Amino acid sequence: MGRSGFVVQRLLLLIPVAVGVTIIVFFMVHLIPGDPAATILGIHATPKAVALLHQQWGLNRPLASQYWLFLDRLLHGNLGQSIYYGGSVSSLILSHLPPTLWLLTYATVLTVLISVPLAVLAATRRDGIRDHVVRAVPLVGLGMPQFWLGFLLIYVFAISLRIFPVSGYGTGFTGHLQSMFLPSLTVALALTPVVIRSLRASMLNVLTAEYIVTARSKGVSSRRLFQRHVLRNAVIPAVTVLAINIGFLVGATVIIEQIFAIPGIGQLMINAIFQRDFPVVQGVTLVFAIMVVLVNLLADMSYAALDPRVSFER
């Protein structure tokens, strides 16, 4: 089948996943109590105004026909209009996607930059002081609530030391690099304990493998040993762990986005749910589903890059 066939097959599988997710979310969000008119009208909601808005938004039609309309629009590439803002859902999503993608990518990069050297340190100095420190200290990042950790970092690095801005997304590439550092670090500090441990464990596994002993006896230098043999083999389970966590992250960035005032997809979703902005909720859910599937696809493809034993042939 080959790599391209594999990718195509996975992308085609995306369709039933997406449709399934949208059905579930559509009915869930419509069945919970609450009314977008309540958000729009606030304390000025009179039954007449509410009824008028319901008619305008097509909410007085039966649920099944509303879903059909949504699906029909979707197949024509139209995600509908936001009830709250009135503008197109797709433009809302497109404008909110980059900050979240930045957050996820930056956080992943930082996680890797922090975890790999530390895991190597721990695995090669097994049961030594350094190993214990590397395994214990990052647990602080895992145990601490993200909002607390976030504010702590802001307080130290943005207010006291003035190295980074307090919050926001920034403008321009360097602006984003600067503004997104603290939020990405907050996410990375929660991911690293898990990645370090899994990487360390799989490295310990690999270090005792026969092919390592063979390579060493052949006189392969330590650095080359690590780069070509140990890391590449050990990293595969860690990639799985990382991919799963990124999948969770796609929705969990909401808290970070709140604290750091990042106009990302998580923020958009939470507000849309509170406002009962049904078209936005449906649109964002679709995007989430696609992102999770794509992340997993990327993870699978990286296995092939890292491990030549993995092939796409059946």
Add this chain to the structure above:
Amino acid sequence: MKHRTTTAITLIAVSALAALAGCGGSSGSSSGTAGAASGAPVQGGDLVIARTADSQSMNNTTVFDNESIWIFEQIFQTLYTVTPNGKGVQPMLATGYTVSADKKTYTFTLRSGVKFSTGQPMTSADVKFSIDQASAAAKGWGYINTAIKSVEAPSPSTVVVNLKYPWAPLLADLSLFSNGIVPANYGGKSETDFYNAPVGTGPFKWDYWHKGSALKLVRNPNYWEKGKPYLNSVTWTDVPSDNTRELQLKGGQAQVDEFPAWSTVASLKTTPSVTMNLFNSTRTDYLAFNELRKPFQDVHVRRAISLAVDRAALVKAVLFGNGKPANSLFPPQVPYYQAATQGLQFDLAAAKQEMAKSSVPHGFSTTILVSSGFSDDTTIATILQSELKPLGINLKIQTLDPNTVNTNQQSLKYDMTLTYWTMDIPDPDELATFGVDPNSGAKSFFTAYNNPTVVKATHDAEQTLSTSARQDLYNTVQSDSASDAFMAFLYNSPYAYATTSSVHGFYVTPLGNYHMENVWLSK
């Protein structure tokens, strides 16, 4: 070997961090230089206001959301505007008026030299179009203009408003943002396109709106008030977290922090380089009773509960002292407020007496509906729980998300709930009608309260122009609604804004709006 790899990676990481910190320019100005004297306003500067939520739409005729209203008020202006003390109106785009003997025809003279930000002069045709579109029935604020029969534009600088009947709140209604002046026929654009990039006569004009992130307005070079605005631009950023807004203020990323948490007000007052403003507001918080649910149809039950609420304790616990117990449906800042209104205050003995007279002298079980995510509301509900115990009332707190709470409140599916009001116009008519008239569409603030005397007084006050007659009528509304205790009036709270000390001229009227043309930044 492994050392070197590790060391190398660590070195790279550290130097990357250092490079990162160095590049990208400064992350905002350092905290305002102390001792910046307020003197003559300084031209220029860009102001950033960190606010709690994003706007919804710039359509001034349909939205009810403050975060939208306070923005487009910098773009659209009205014929009259509220005075700084919130009790009356003063000329803005109109300079004066005459009224016919039968009080049904008002002739307004428009200010000369007013232009839209596009450079087009404003004429009566624009005013007629604007008021007509605001009155259109399907729109949100159409009801405010119900008394208007027609609008005419006999000459470019004269506008005639014909009423169906004499209408006391007319000038106040015309000062409402829904009657803001837009170019006739939206300057040739469709309504949707127009409101995506609105044009008005105000001190600022449209720049951009990144939804969920920031909205920016820039100086209108064609603004009619000479020398104003002082600022080059104002940017409203969306920062939902109280803590983050405060940190942005302290870190120099924002110069204005909208609504800091009450618990932080005291410390902000003592922070050098920060000005903690508490502006008089028309915000009043109430505890509402649903008279369609037993036993709240019984006035003795409502009075008992109202008497059992220690409002001073609420002000202390929730507002951290930044507020006052309320005694009337009307807030003190509204014209025709009656200071002598005997809104029930804390008196446990009297509360027990009322319970004894009621249909449920031994107490009962009920629930209070509260929005999640609002710690103030949860605090109030918890305090109420313990305050109502001596009366034998077992209060359960039902916490739901804000949208569900609003929906339930509006369809009268609750026992007790917390609600509030802020005035939109400097006239009590809007509040009175909304609050005590079960047929006004809001079913008396969603309580189903119906006292025909009070309802009649509200209607009569609309069509009487005599201020003393209106005062008497509104006194009746306030006194009777207080003794009927259809809601327990809890407290009045101010509008809290923390600014850096470099911000001058920032003032919020009791209606909640502000005029950015008066604001300037000292260096």
